[in-house]
Amino acid sequence: MTFPTASPTPSRPEDPQPLGGRPVKETARPHPLTPLIRGWIVLLVIIFGVGRQLVPDGSGESPVKNLLRLGIAWLLLIIFGIVVLAAGAGFMSWYFTRFVIDDEELRIETGWLAKRSRRIAFERIQSVDIVQPLAARIFGLVELRIEAGAGDSRTVLRYLSRREGTQIRDYLLARAHGDRVTRAASSTLPQASALTDLSESEHPLVKIGPGRLIGGFVLSTEFGWTLLVWIVLFAVGAVIGQPVVGLAALIPMIFAAFGLVSRRVASQFNYTLAESSRGLRITRGLTNLTSQSLPLDRIQGVRISQPILWRRFGWSRVDIDVLGYGTASNRNENRSDVSSILLPIADAAQVRTALSRVLPGLDLDRLELHPSPRRAQVIRWFDGWTLRWGWNDSVIASRHGWIDRTTDLVPHAKVQSVRITRGPLQRWLQLASVHVDTPRGPVTLVANHLDPAAARTLALSELDRARAARRRLPPGPGDIPVLERFGLVGVTPLGAGGESTVYPRGDDQVLRIYKGDHQGDHQGDHGGATDLVQQLRSAYDAFGQYDLGFRTPLIVESGELFGRTYTIDRRIPGTSLSAWLPTAARDQRRTALFRYLQVAGRIRLLPLPAQDFGRLFGTDPRRFPTLGSLLEDQLRTAVRQTQQWLQKDLPAAAVERVIEEVRQRRCRPAVVHGDYYPGNVFVDIAADGSAVITGVGDFSPHTLAADPLMDIAGAVSLMGLEDYPEVAEDQAFVHQQAIALYGNAEPDIDYWLDVYRRYYAIYYAADPAVYPHSVAALER
Amino acid sequence: MNPDPTMPAPGTSRPTAAAVDSLFASPGDPWRRLSPNYRSMRRLTSVIGIGVIFLAGALLVGLLAGVWWLAVVIVLVGLAILIARWIVVGRNWQSWGYLERQEDLYLTHGVLFRTMITVPYGRMQLVEVRSTPLQRWYGLATVQLVTASASTDAAIPGLLPDEAARLRDRLSELGEARASGL
Numbered sequence: 001m002t003f004p005t006a007s008p009t010p011s012r013p014e015d016p017q018p019l020g021g022r023p024v025k026e027t028a029r030p031h032p033l034t035p036l037i038r039g040w041i042v043l044l045v046i047i048f049g050v051g052r053q054l055v056p057d058g059s060g061e062s063p064v065k066n067l068l069r070l071g072i073a074w075l076l077l078i079i080f081g082i083v084v085l086a087a088g089a090g091f092m093s094w095y096f097t098r099f100v101i102d103d104e105e106l107r108i109e110t111g112w113l114a115k116r117s118r119r120i121a122f123e124r125i126q127s128v129d130i131v132q133p134l135a136a137r138i139f140g141l142v143e144l145r146i147e148a149g150a151g152d153s154r155t156v157l158r159y160l161s162r163r164e165g166t167q168i169r170d171y172l173l174a175r176a177h178g179d180r181v182t183r184a185a186s187s188t189l190p191q192a193s194a195l196t197d198l199s200e201s202e203h204p205l206v207k208i209g210p211g212r213l214i215g216g217f218v219l220s221t222e223f224g225w226t227l228l229v230w231i232v233l234f235a236v237g238a239v240i241g242q243p244v245v246g247l248a249a250l251i252p253m254i255f256a257a258f259g260l261v262s263r264r265v266a267s268q269f270n271y272t273l274a275e276s277s278r279g280l281r282i283t284r285g286l287t288n289l290t291s292q293s294l295p296l297d298r299i300q301g302v303r304i305s306q307p308i309l310w311r312r313f314g315w316s317r318v319d320i321d322v323l324g325y326g327t328a329s330n331r332n333e334n335r336s337d338v339s340s341i342l343l344p345i346a347d348a349a350q351v352r353t354a355l356s357r358v359l360p361g362l363d364l365d366r367l368e369l370h371p372s373p374r375r376a377q378v379i380r381w382f383d384g385w386t387l388r389w390g391w392n393d394s395v396i397a398s399r400h401g402w403i404d405r406t407t408d409l410v411p412h413a414k415v416q417s418v419r420i421t422r423g424p425l426q427r428w429l430q431l432a433s434v435h436v437d438t439p440r441g442p443v444t445l446v447a448n449h450l451d452p453a454a455a456r457t458l459a460l461s462e463l464d465r466a467r468a469a470r471r472r473l474p475p476g477p478g479d480i481p482v483l484e485r486f487g488l489v490g491v492t493p494l495g496a497g498g499e500s501t502v503y504p505r506g507d508d509q510v511l512r513i514y515k516g517d518h519q520g521d522h523q524g525d526h527g528g529a530t531d532l533v534q535q536l537r538s539a540y541d542a543f544g545q546y547d548l549g550f551r552t553p554l555i556v557e558s559g560e561l562f563g564r565t566y567t568i569d570r571r572i573p574g575t576s577l578s579a580w581l582p583t584a585a586r587d588q589r590r591t592a593l594f595r596y597l598q599v600a601g602r603i604r605l606l607p608l609p610a611q612d613f614g615r616l617f618g619t620d621p622r623r624f625p626t627l628g629s630l631l632e633d634q635l636r637t638a639v640r641q642t643q644q645w646l647q648k649d650l651p652a653a654a655v656e657r658v659i660e661e662v663r664q665r666r667c668r669p670a671v672v673h674g675d676y677y678p679g680n681v682f683v684d685i686a687a688d689g690s691a692v693i694t695g696v697g698d699f700s701p702h703t704l705a706a707d708p709l710m711d712i713a714g715a716v717s718l719m720g721l722e723d724y725p726e727v728a729e730d731q732a733f734v735h736q737q738a739i740a741l742y743g744n745a746e747p748d749i750d751y752w753l754d755v756y757r758r759y760y761a762i763y764y765a766a767d768p769a770v771y772p773h774s775v776a777a778l779e780r
Numbered sequence: 781m782n783p784d785p786t787m788p789a790p791g792t793s794r795p796t797a798a799a800v801d802s803l804f805a806s807p808g809d810p811w812r813r814l815s816p817n818y819r820s821m822r823r824l825t826s827v828i829g830i831g832v833i834f835l836a837g838a839l840l841v842g843l844l845a846g847v848w849w850l851a852v853v854i855v856l857v858g859l860a861i862l863i864a865r866w867i868v869v870g871r872n873w874q875s876w877g878y879l880e881r882q883e884d885l886y887l888t889h890g891v892l893f894r895t896m897i898t899v900p901y902g903r904m905q906l907v908e909v910r911s912t913p914l915q916r917w918y919g920l921a922t923v924q925l926v927t928a929s930a931s932t933d934a935a936i937p938g939l940l941p942d943e944a945a946r947l948r949d950r951l952s953e954l955g956e957a958r959a960s961g962l
Binding site (some may be wrong): 279300323415417418419420421422423424427432435437438439440444452453455456459460463466467470 | 781802803804809875883892893894895896897899900902903927928929930931932934
């Protein structure tokens with residue numbers, strides 16, 4: 001849940017340069033050699049194109065031959081003209097291209113006649129790749145490609161000096177991950193080498209030598225087919241007594257082979273898969289050096305293929321589905337830029353290394369694959385015996401193929417939809433197929449020709465697994481470098497809140513990483529999270545002095561890494577009540593909920609630093625003379641953000657009414673957790689088999705010195721946010737028990753529970769997940 | 781999700797006819813069917829399409845070549861095809877079914893090539909309602925679901941406009957509530 005005062009910065013004015021406001025920014029141009037190189041590239045294209053046309057291809061007349069009749073001098077003149085024109089156009093486009101990349105924005109202006117200014121939000125950047133065509137590479141220049149979101153929105157900046165290009169790339173990637181680094185700071189990072197575009201901070205995971213690449217190419221199925229076709233043609237030619245046919249066929253074959261070599265060998269040359277603090281990076285290429293950053297959370301599926309001749313050597317090739325890459329062209333490996341190849345050729349150990357980064361926690365060897373029934377061979381007579389399907393905790397898999405054995409893997413969390421299909425032949429044979437749909441790319445996962453019962457079970461259970469996997473939280477943005485320092489990459493977070501994300505660290509500790517401090521810096525208080533940690537640390541130490549029958553958190557260690565505040569907390573045993581409730585039987589739930597309510601009543605016993613009302617932690621820990629003034633301030637802060645919606649969805653008086661009501665409340669200040677709901681309470685099964693509440697976590701800026709009844713009211717009303725079928729019934733039970741437990745001390749408890757129910761509804765309305773509940777609660 | 785009681789446990793021997801039918805059985809409540817108007821519409825287009833082609837062929841043969849017996853044969857063949865088409869359209873209409881469950885939308889269709897597709901609400905990127913002039917004439921609309929995968933081909937044709945609008949609103953509401961990152 002978000003804390004009203006510490007959530008996103010107030011919206012900035014849309015206009016980037018208000019009149020007379022900020023000074024006009026210095027814009028930069030790409031490198032001045034750019035037009036020359038573009039002219040040079042056009043020349044290369046012409047030479048290659050003409051060269052290809054000159055080769056006799058059997059059709060006799062070609063346009064080039066007609067051109068040649070004009071004479072070589074004319075031809076050269078034409079080419080020269082084209083090159084000059086291209087260079088001229090290049091010059092204009094260079095002259096009118098300006099960009100700004102600084103700590104505030106990324107803006108690129110292009111266009112000569114039609115001007116175009118494009119501003120890309122840092123958070124929307126999906127990947128930044130560097131491409132170095134040979135001509136540019138000779139002059140030490142690079143091309144920068146910025147991919148922002150799905151769809152055709154690639155932005156290309158060409159050309160920049162290598163130093164500047166890599167700096168900008170590193171800076172943009174850092175910003176894209178939510179780290180607030182500065183341009184100046186990123187210029188001090190280690191420099192990438194000219195040959196491989198890898199810097200010292202990146203360590204290579206997989207390197208593929210040219211020998212393996214060429215060997216793999218010679219043994220590849222495509223090359224085999226090319227060779228076979230030629231041999232057949234040659235043999236036919238020899239038999240009918242005209243070996244010239246074979247020789248003539250040789251020329252297109254050589255071109256085909258040349259194309260294959262260029263995509264399979266030259267563009268994959270010096271292939272390196274490296275790991276950096278920002279994920280994986282692939283660099284490859286002999287003439288055109290490409291460096292591709294791989295966004296791990298965007299990988300939608302993996303395909304491992306093993307051509308028949310590679311299997312003897314244990315080699316395989318790994319392709320991936322990445323959102324956005326598939327739309328460029330369906331078979332885009334011949335384009336030397338971004339591609340869907342993860343490993344062009346690799347042995348089993350290298351595949352395992354790469355997969356451990358891409359699909360953490362997957363053990364391919366222990367993935368159990370089931371064969372399709374034998375009768376499938378009636379339809380798939382050519383490879384029916386190779387059909388396999390299976391799944392484990394993290395992926396669903398299928399395998400097929402004999403000449404090219406292909407294994408497709410799709411993480412459960414990335415499943416888009418599931419289909420069962422059955423054609424007439426399958427109906428006759430009692431078979432059915434299950435398709436798992438993924439975004440466009442090399443991966444197509446089909447469990448082909450299963451027994452109908454198995455197909456239905458697979459499809460329906462896959463939906464359950466996909467749902468469970470989607471609910472699993474992804475790591476917080478920009479947490480990866482910190483996680484890496486603690487060796488926790490790939491660990492699923494235990495929970496995430498408005499302020500921090502929590503990861504398990506062994507059985508006894510948790511690592512809590514606070515959101516980057518740009519979240520709270522609109523008031524100029526850099527290090528808001530650090531202050532909060534200090535406040536929490538001393539409060540937790542004081543709480544720890546008391547034994548109230550449940551645990552409170554304890555901060556073991558705290559610090560700052562990569563600009564992020566983190567703490568290591570003692571882990572409260574058990575699981576969160578939120579996660580446990582849907583799995584428990586009714587009686588168990590009732591016991592646990594009763595104890596949950598008892599603990600809510602005991603939080604008041606925790607020590608307060610002073611006998612005043614006020615906020616205890618956070619950026620503004622103020623004291624207030626009365627409960628009414630504190631709660632009014634809380635509500636007014638919260639409402640400031642949600643006003644526009646609340647005003648539309650509610651009668652105007654709803655907020656004022658709650659403020660008026662809480663002003664009437666009289667009590668002594670006590671610790672109020674402020675966010676007491678099943679998600680912040682831990683439950684475990686005791687030795688006697690009953691459920692016990694082990695502890696209360698996440699004291700936060702919501703924590704107050706206020707009315708002790710508030711946590712009891714929170715326990716009742718915030719429970720309504722839980723998502724399991726019997727929640728309404730259980731909530732009624734908790735409500736009734738609250739009256740039974742605390743009704744003696746508080747004669748008007750029913751009234752106050754209702755007031756605080758509405759108080760929480762307004763207070764947490766800023767959270768989009770809570771808002772509909774809030775409106776419903778306030779309308780009641 | 782509750783296991784389907786009519787479905788045999790995996791590992792039972794050769795599936796029976798009942799088991800095959802249960803492959804495309806609804807996972808919960810009975811399937812919701814399309815409006816009969818959809819069947820009428822498809823039948824009308826079939827009648828017009830087949831009628832025009834065969835009558836034109838018959839007239840051509842009869843008037844130009846004067847081979848009237850061949851014209852009669854063509855008309856008869858056209859009639860036979862029309863009857864077959866009439867039945868096929870009926871069966872195809874019957875095969876359609878959709879069902880909203882707590883977490884996913886189920887959709888089944890096809891006679892010869894049967895399909896059951898399930899789209900989790902959290903995966904829907906776009907829900908749109910379309911209707912062609914002919915559909916509007918019959919008071920029908922199509923609801924199309926779009927996910928990040930191009931192979932998710934989930935369109936429900938032949939819904940009454942009210943039902944289509946209800947489905948669109950409900951699906952986009954559920955899609956928003958359960959949306960998960962790609």
